[in-house]
Structure formats: structure tokens, C-alpha cells
Amino acid sequence: MKKVKVGMVQMSCTAEVGSNLEKAIKGIRETAASGAQIVCLQELFTSLYFCDVEDYENFKLAESIPGNTTNILGKLAKELNVVIIASLFEKRTEGIYHNTTAVLDADGTYLGKYRKMHIPDDPAFYEKFYFTPGDLGYKIFETKFAKIGVLICWDQWYPEAARITSLMGAEILFYPTAIGWATAQDEETNKEQYNAWQTMQRAHAVSNGVHVVSVNRVGFEQDGAMKFWGGSFVSNPFGSLLYLASHDNEENKVVELDLSKTDFYRTHWPFLRDRRIDSYQPITKRYID
Numbered sequence: 231m232k233k234v235k236v237g238m239v240q241m242s243c244t245a246e247v248g249s250n251l252e253k254a255i256k257g258i259r260e261t262a263a264s265g266a267q268i269v270c271l272q273e274l275f276t277s278l279y280f281c282d283v284e285d286y287e288n289f290k291l292a293e294s295i296p297g298n299t300t301n302i303l304g305k306l307a308k309e310l311n312v313v314i315i316a317s318l319f320e321k322r323t324e325g326i327y328h329n330t331t332a333v334l335d336a337d338g339t340y341l342g343k344y345r346k347m348h349i350p351d352d353p354a355f356y357e358k359f360y361f362t363p364g365d366l367g368y369k370i371f372e373t374k375f376a377k378i379g380v381l382i383c384w385d386q387w388y389p390e391a392a393r394i395t396s397l398m399g400a401e402i403l404f405y406p407t408a409i410g411w412a413t414a415q416d417e418e419t420n421k422e423q424y425n426a427w428q429t430m431q432r433a434h435a436v437s438n439g440v441h442v443v444s445v446n447r448v449g450f451e452q453d454g455a456m457k458f459w460g461g462s463f464v465s466n467p468f469g470s471l472l473y474l475a476s477h478d479n480e481e482n483k484v485v486e487l488d489l490s491k492t493d494f495y496r497t498h499w500p501f502l503r504d505r506r507i508d509s510y511q512p513i514t515k516r517y518i519d
Contacts, residue, residue: 232489234375236402237261237269237312238473240462240481242449243278247291250276251299255306257482262310264484267336267375270315272447272462273383273408274329277319282452284359292321296340300332308338313373315380317406320345322362329361331382331406336374344369346382347391354412354456357384368394376401376489379440383407386427386444390513392434397502400440401489405431407446410458424459424477432469439467439496441487448480467495 239257243250254276258269274280276299280288293299295318307314313336320330320343329346345364349357368391370379379400385391386405395403409427411420428444435442441464448460462475464485473485496502512518 232376233486234402234489235265235267235484235486236443236464237264237266238443238445238462238464238475238481238483238485239269239271239275240445240448240460240475240479240483241272241275242458242480243275243447243451245278247276251302255302258303258306258312258314259310260482261484262312264482265486266312266484268313268315268373268378268402270404270406270443270445271317272445273317273406274319275317275406275447278451279408279447279456279458281357281360282354282456284356288360289321289327292319292327295320295330295332295343300334300340303332304334304338304340307334307336311336313375313378315378315404315406317382319360326362327360328364329357329382330364331380333371333373333378333380335371341371341373342369344380344382346385348384348388350384354452368398370395370398370400379403381405383409386431386434389434389437392438396434396438396440401492402441402443402487403434403438405442405444407444407462408458409446410451410456413450413455413457420459424461428461428463431463432465432471435465435467436469436499437501439492439499439502441465441467441489441491443485446475448476448478467491468499 351358379395
């Protein structure tokens, strides 16, 4: 049996980058002290979710990866002997920016990065203004404690991304996330949206036979017009919730995963065995007329 403990840091953010980084470091330390071996931070944790507006000033928040933040977190990872999954705003070069997650191994080594592939453009989520779509493809990272796959927020809604990353050998799918409700919405709409978001990711766990860890931010931003809904969770490989965070509070949580469950569920529910890969060519088309 192979077990690994994952830490999740669900937090609110302010406009002060240094304060957000300090809060994230505190959360990493707390989860590590509780036994976490892999710690995942939420999407774009060093700042407010700036994509609520199209503002050229926000490009100043971007940084190189690897760079200052990954150097700080790499030292912390080595000190605590934990893997850190850190979602950052990457400046690749002049005029090219990405929504990117870096992975630091437990010895402090920078293992690489994943660039968000699916970029949304919705009211209050104007990510296409800031981010160039990822061009590194789907990625897995062989860390000290597990082989992990990392996808980011809007990627959550695409079964193709979860499938490919799982087929590459990911034992756990991590989703750093920033998603919330418009405060003008009614409660029924809020409930429907959250349930769809959670259900989609639990379905990825079921269809691929892997654990899913989703870490979302919490709290009000956009002068109170947007409430990030928290609700971070862990699903086992058959969609059962092992942990569910609140919609309102900052929470640091450690959950133990039994990775041997992947073989158990894939044996009893052999979806991968029965895939008809010879029939899937139409999936590469935008639409079939």
C-alpha cells in the first residue's frame, strides 16, 4: 500500500503580494507540521484575482518562472521536506504571459512548470486579455512522494485534459483554482454552479481511477461583487469525497490518500481497459457537422 498525505491551503488574498506570500508560507508550514508531504496552493495565490478587469497595470504582477517566488518556495520545500505546487503569473518574455504552476520537489529542486491550456473569457474572468494559452502540453511531475499531474482552474471542465494527464501516469490530479459567485446571483444558481464544478472533477476521478485534489480561493474581491466560493475538496478514485472545505473560511487541511486504490478501482471498473481508442479520432475536430 502506498499512502501520501496532501496539504491544501484555502485562503483569501489582498492587493499586497508580500502579505499573500507570507500567508501561503504559513499555510505550508502548518500543513507540513500536520504531516503533509505534498502541499497545493490555490490559483494565482500571490495577488488578488486581477482578471476581473482588463488593466495593463496588472501585467506588472507577473514574474519569471523559475524566479524569486520559486526560489523562496524551493528553500521552504527543502527545509520542510515537502513538495510544493505553486500557481503564479508568469512573464515569459516581453508581451508573452502565462497562467503557470511550478512544482518544487521535497529537496527544493525546481521540477518544472505547467502552463494553463484552456483560457476562459467571461464577465469578471477576462483571462484571454492576460494569458497566452499553454504550449508545454500536459505534464506530470515525478516528485519524492508521488507522480502528480497539475491542471489549472478552467482546465477542470475538460475531460480530455484529465484523461491525457492520467494516461501519462499521474497518480493524483491537482487543480489550483480561482472560481466564485457573482454576489448578485440567487442562491439556487450558486448551488447549481458549485455542484457542477465539483461533480465535473469527481467524474474525472471516476473515469480515470485517480485521486483529485482541488484547491480554491475564498473571500470577497472586486469590491464585494465577486465571492470566491472556497469549497476545496479531495475525491477518491471513485468520486467519494474524502474532504470538503467550507465556502466561507480560510482552511489548511491535510488528507491521507491511499494510492493503491487506483489499482483496485481500475480493476473492478476497467474503464481504461475498455476504451475504444480506434474510434476516437472525431474528438480532434471542433464540431462534427
